[in-house]
Each structure stands twice: as C-alpha cells, then as structure tokens.
Amino acid sequence: xxxxxxxxxxxxxxxxxxxxxxxxxxxxxxxxxxxxxxxxxxxxxxxxxxxxxxxxxxxxxxxxxxxxxxxxxxxxxxxxxxxxxxxxxxxxxxxxxxxxxxxxxxxxxxxxxxxxxxxxxxxxxxxxxxxxxxxxxxxxxxxxxxxxxxxxxxxxxxxxxxxxxxxxxxxxxxxxxxxxxxxxxxxxxxxxxxxxxxxxxxxxxxxxxxxxxxxxxxxxxxxxxxxxxxxxxxxxxxxxxxxxxxxxxxxxxxxxxxxxxxxxxxxxxxxxxxxxxxxxxxxxxxxxxxxxxxxxxxxxxxxxxxxxxxxxxxxxxxxxxxxxxxxxxxxxxxxxxxxxxxxxxxxxxxxxxxxxxxxxxxxxxxxxxxxxxxxxxxxxxxxxxxxxxxxxxxxxxxxxxxxxxxxxxxxxxxxxxxxxxxxxxxxxxxxxxxxxxxxxxxxxxxxxxxxxxxxxxxxxxxxx
Numbered sequence: 001x002x003x004x005x006x007x008x009x010x011x012x013x014x015x016x017x018x019x020x021x022x023x024x025x026x027x028x029x030x031x032x033x034x035x036x037x038x039x040x041x042x043x044x045x046x047x048x049x050x051x052x053x054x055x056x057x058x059x060x061x062x063x064x065x066x067x068x069x070x071x072x073x074x075x076x077x078x079x080x081x082x083x084x085x086x087x088x089x090x091x092x093x094x095x096x097x098x099x100x101x102x103x104x105x106x107x108x109x110x111x112x113x114x115x116x117x118x119x120x121x122x123x124x125x126x127x128x129x130x131x132x133x134x135x136x137x138x139x140x141x142x143x144x145x146x147x148x149x150x151x152x153x154x155x156x157x158x159x160x161x162x163x164x165x166x167x168x169x170x171x172x173x174x175x176x177x178x179x180x181x182x183x184x185x186x187x188x189x190x191x192x193x194x195x196x197x198x199x200x201x202x203x204x205x206x207x208x209x210x211x212x213x214x215x216x217x218x219x220x221x222x223x224x225x226x227x228x229x230x231x232x233x234x235x236x237x238x239x240x241x242x243x244x245x246x247x248x249x250x251x252x253x254x255x256x257x258x259x260x261x262x263x264x265x266x267x268x269x270x271x272x273x274x275x276x277x278x279x280x281x282x283x284x285x286x287x288x289x290x291x292x293x294x295x296x297x298x299x300x301x302x303x304x305x306x307x308x309x310x311x312x313x314x315x316x317x318x319x320x321x322x323x324x325x326x327x328x329x330x331x332x333x334x335x336x337x338x339x340x341x342x343x344x345x346x347x348x349x350x351x352x353x354x355x356x357x358x359x360x361x362x363x364x365x366x367x368x369x370x371x372x373x374x375x376x377x378x379x380x381x382x383x384x385x386x387x388x389x390x391x392x393x394x395x396x397x398x399x400x401x402x403x404x405x406x407x408x409x410x411x412x413x414x415x416x417x418x419x420x421x422x423x424x425x426x427x428x429x430x431x432x433x434x435x436x437x438x439x440x441x442x443x444x445x446x447x448x449x450x451x452x453x454x455x456x457x458x459x460x461x462x463x464x
Contacts, residue, residue, distance in 0.1 A: 058300070084445070291400050
C-alpha cells in the first residue's frame, strides 16, 4: 500500500522520500484506441516508433480509460474513479490531490505540455503542482478559432506558464519544442523531472499535418472547415513521429536509461474512423461509447534496459498511475488521499504487481449544457462487464456490448462471476455513484472554484 500514517500537508513528505528515482515522461495521446496500432493487431496505419517501444517495454493488453477525455484526465491526475470527484466536462476542482504535488515533494521538477481542458483559469495549473506549463485549452478556446486559426493545430495560441501566449504555426511542433527545452534544462541542472506530455493528436478536427502533401498545396486543409477523415492517417503518423522524436531526444541527452517512458491514450478512437485489422476485420472506433472499444487503449512502459520486454494480460486503468509514480519517485502517498489504483512499479522491476479485481467505468460526461444519452455505469473484470441496470456482457466475445444477458436471467455460475462487479456498481458509499439509481442527468461532484469550463458558453461540439 502507499499510505503514510499520520501524514499531514504534502510538503511534509519531503523528509520521508527516498533517494531520487528516475525521470518520468508520460506521453498521453488523444482519441486513439488499440485497433490503430500494429503492435495491437492493427493493419491500417504505420506506427513504427510505438510498435518498437512494445518490443522493448512492457505492453499491457487490457488497459482501460474512460470513454471521453475529461473524465479520463481527472481519473489519471487524482488516481480516483469518477464517482468520487468528477464535477463537469472540462473541469477539475483545484483542491484535488494530484500526482505533480507528489513529484514536487519528491524533489522533482514538473511540467505539463499539451492539452489542459480542465478549467478556464490560467493560474490553476501552477497552483495544482506543475512548475511549468505550455498548454492549449486553458483560458482561450473559442476566442482563438476562426476560418484560418485553430485551438490546437494550425495557427494556434498556446498558454505559456499562465503568463504569456505563444503563436504556433502547428501546435504539436511548438509543444514538442517546449518539452525538449524543459528536458534539456533539467538535464543540465541535474534535476529529476516529471513531464506530463498531453499530445493533442489525433483528436478531431481531422486535418492535414506539416508532413502531408496538402499542407502546402491546399492551405484550407489545415483548418476545421476542411476536416476529412482521410487526414486521420497522416495524424496517426505524425503522432507516432513525435513519440519517436521524444525517445530519440532522451537518448541523445543520455537520459533514456534513467527515464520511465509511458505511452498511453485517453479514450477510444473517433467513431468516424474505421480501421483494418491483421485478422481481416474492420473496426469502428468507440470514443464516447460505453463499450470496450470506448475504453480499451494502448499502454506501453519502457525504462531503458531495466524492464524485461513482455506482454501483460491483467487489468490496468488510469487510477494506477498515481501510486505507480509515487513508487517510482520514492515518495509515499498521504493517508488522507483516496486512491483506487494499484502500483505497477513492482512489475517494472521484474516482479508482479497487485492485481486489480475490477475496473469501474463511471461514465457521465456532465457537459454543462446537456446530459449525455450514453452515460453509463459499469464494472469490468477479466471477462465480464456488469451494468447498473443489470445488463451483463462478455466483452471478450462481444466488445461492442450488443448481446446482453440480464442479471435476473443469468445462470448461477454467471451471477457468481459478476458478484464483485455488481457490488461495486451498486456501491453507494462513493458520494456520486447513485448505485442502481444512476441516470444520465445525475449530478456529479459540486464545482469548487471561481472559474468555468470552456464549454460553459455554448452546447458542446459533437465529440464522437
């Protein structure tokens, strides 16, 4: 367990930490499920850099996020399932305990580079534990979009440490430049660092990249008005290239062997995208869908030559990273922090991690203007998913959740197999679980903070 009996303020942890551990780079891609990667059986796109990581690292075969971005990001940062603390889409309460605070206590320098999307307040990112930030979707969002300007890709505006703004000809390139500069400065000073790299690719709009022919031949292809799913292939390639660039930069600076590098994604692929698989099938993305294609995402962990390359089949989810980071950094988690995850650190050292019995998908986006008709609450074990309304699915055989068995009609054997899932789904001890009363318009945790989300001004875009 990762509990420090009697721990008080997070600052008090500084005296309890062990010798400084390795650097951490968490590369968090946006809107891409496992079906898009060769190492997971995909045959549609070229992902050589990510596939090569799978050959030298630990590849997790049953990693699950939430079906949409903001719920996943809150879960990742806090190590808690969304029934405990999720308030609204594009929002996190700024008094939450999150992993950069642990990193600071462990003597690490911290940075977030990329997509924020958790509150329109330029000071909150620093307030919550990040020493540096270079982010899109902070205070500016709608204000920066036009026929020839975007919020994250071509001709975009980026928030720099909550103090200045930076114009980017192409956002992913500029954030990469900032990240490399951060790494170089920490390498020069000898300070350990945690870099949370929240890649905007391959989120909609599907537009051209600087590596695409259209970038120069058709200026309009850079912008939302020209979006076309045919550009998705180039966006995947560009994201993969950026993974390769990051790995190469760490190696060139002599940091690769002392850096835990993690590649993951926040949710499944857009439902607009259909991808060929090596087995001949074609799979539609599941973003925003309460099924396995909505939550099943890649996870690959590398640590120089310290990990034994292998595939791991057990359940993993986003709550597991906060305790994993704590163990990597050699700092304990205070006993007043609620955690739902387990540490993967023993597995990185060649042992076995504590196995999760289940993962909870408490999926209620809570857009400020409208409830989501696809909101759902269910738990999964190695084979089954149990829903709040009594539906049971074998997601190994039915990953789209199309053939339910109702609990009342299930065999005694099946009821026994989902007993723990049913108990967790119907648990009312978490304040915003609602048990069997879960519904798409059920409120979440109250907002605490004098700031809004970037969706408070209008109905959200179609996120699927």
